[in-house]
Amino acid sequence: MPKDFNRTRRIGEQIQRELAVLIQREIKDPRVGMVTVSAVEVTKDLSQAKVFITLLDDQRNVKEVLQALDHAAGFMRHELGQRLIIRSMPALKFYYDNSIRHGSEMSHLIDVAIASDQDKQKD
Secondary structure, X not given: OOOOOOHHHHHHHHHHHHHHHHHHHOOOOOOOOOEEEEEEEEXXXXXXXXXXXXXXXXXXXXXXXXXXXXXXXXXXXXXXXXXXXXXXXXXXXXXXXXXXHHHHHHHHHHHHHHHHHHHHHHO
């Protein structure tokens, strides 16, 4: 059985680490705010990279943040090209990852259900 650590996955992980630093330190657009890069999926031919982000600030508009990141994608791609040693740098496309918020909502619902069960057992 082959190992799952292929080249595109390693490149995706490296892009994720570098993008996290770039967004935090280099992007000065006030629309971006607190953004976390949760995953990067790179196509096998290294032409495209899907960058999944989460927002730590719930008051931000997701569409505005994605537009700001898409606007800065060229700059980030250039910076990544200087930091990573690969022949061609994939084009960056940003997507919102709502799994953290969904997980938080599910955890809250579980807590409510447990509290409800404990109240019923007391009666």
